[in-house]
Amino acid sequence: MIRVLPIQSRATTKESLNPGALIVLTGPSGVGKGTLMRSLLQRHPELYYSVSATTRSPRPGEIDGKSYYFITRSKFEQLIAGGEFLEWAEFAGNYYGTPREAVLNQINSGKLVVLEIELEGARQIRASFPTALSIFILPPSLEELEKRIRSRNQDSEDAIACRLHRAQEEIKAADEFDIQIVNDDFKTALNDIEAALFG
Numbered sequence: 001m002i003r004v005l006p007i008q009s010r011a012t013t014k015e016s017l018n019p020g021a022l023i024v025l026t027g028p029s030g031v032g033k034g035t036l037m038r039s040l041l042q043r044h045p046e047l048y049y050s051v052s053a054t055t056r057s058p059r060p061g062e063i064d065g066k067s068y069y070f071i072t073r074s075k076f077e078q079l080i081a082g083g084e085f086l087e088w089a090e091f092a093g094n095y096y097g098t099p100r101e102a103v104l105n106q107i108n109s110g111k112l113v114v115l116e117i118e119l120e121g122a123r124q125i126r127a128s129f130p131t132a133l134s135i136f137i138l139p140p141s142l143e144e145l146e147k148r149i150r151s152r153n154q155d156s157e158d159a160i161a162c163r164l165h166r167a168q169e170e171i172k173a174a175d176e177f178d179i180q181i182v183n184d185d186f187k188t189a190l191n192d193i194e195a196a197l198f199g
């Protein structure tokens with residue numbers, strides 16, 4: 001008698017979900033991802049924003065549990081070992097990761113989940129969730145990107161240099177993603193994201 005394996009035992013490492021249930025916003029540091037994200041959430045409160053964990057220190061005004069979950073390196077490593085992240089990466093000397101359970105719960109309850117993450121993490125999500133919609137935000141120029149990072153006034157010279165160096169590498173990967181949007185005029189970029197999400 002031929003026995004058909006149940007679906008679960010044939011599952012690969014890829015996780016399946018409805019197309020459009022997961023949205024990845026990526027692009028270099030300082031390009032305006034966070035600002036675009038905040039406006040998007042204000043205009044579409046039905047979206048679920050995944051709060052990441054990080055080992056970076058909080059900046060003035062950042063709130064634990066809202067901006068990020070600020071945790072120690074040893075706690076982060078413990079969570080990696082426990083398989084608690086959907087993806088994680090090291091960026092400018094700190095760990096950043098997306099908590100697995102919260103995101104999967106929201107997707108399963110039918111929510112549209114948005115991740116705002118750097119390149120390596122975005123690649124991991126594309127590999128494990130091929131149906132996720134991925135958006136790469138580009139700066140109008142490197143000069144403008146540097147201006148934006150500096151205008152934020154929250155990073156040391158070392159951190160700025162590190163972010164700019166990495167930005168040049170990240171921008172080369174823009175074509176790997178489904179949609180590229182240049183954040184020159186803010187309102188236009190926001191409209192472009194909304195068009196990608198809601199048609």
Ligand SMILES: Nc1nc2c(ncn2[C@@H]2O[C@H](COP(=O)(O)OP(=O)(O)O)[C@@H](O)[C@H]2O)c(=O)[nH]1
Nearest residue numbers: 029030052088089091096097098116117118121
């Ligand atoms: N892979 C990954 N990257 C993240 C996560 N959360 C934030 N990031 C990214 O980490 C980078 C640094 O973030 P942050 O220190 O807040 O600096 P900023 O984006 O320059 O304001 C940014 O590109 C974020 O998009 C995460 O959970 N996973």
Ligand SMILES: Nc1ncnc2c1ncn2[C@@H]1O[C@H](COP(=O)(O)OP(=O)(O)O)[C@@H](O)[C@H]1O
Nearest residue numbers: 029030031032033034035148152183184185186
């Ligand atoms: N379209 C835009 N034009 C000019 N400045 C912008 C634009 N979008 C964002 N900014 C500014 O650029 C800086 C970096 O934005 P932020 O959202 O913190 O970037 P990211 O989250 O990608 O690191 C902030 O001061 C923000 O107000």
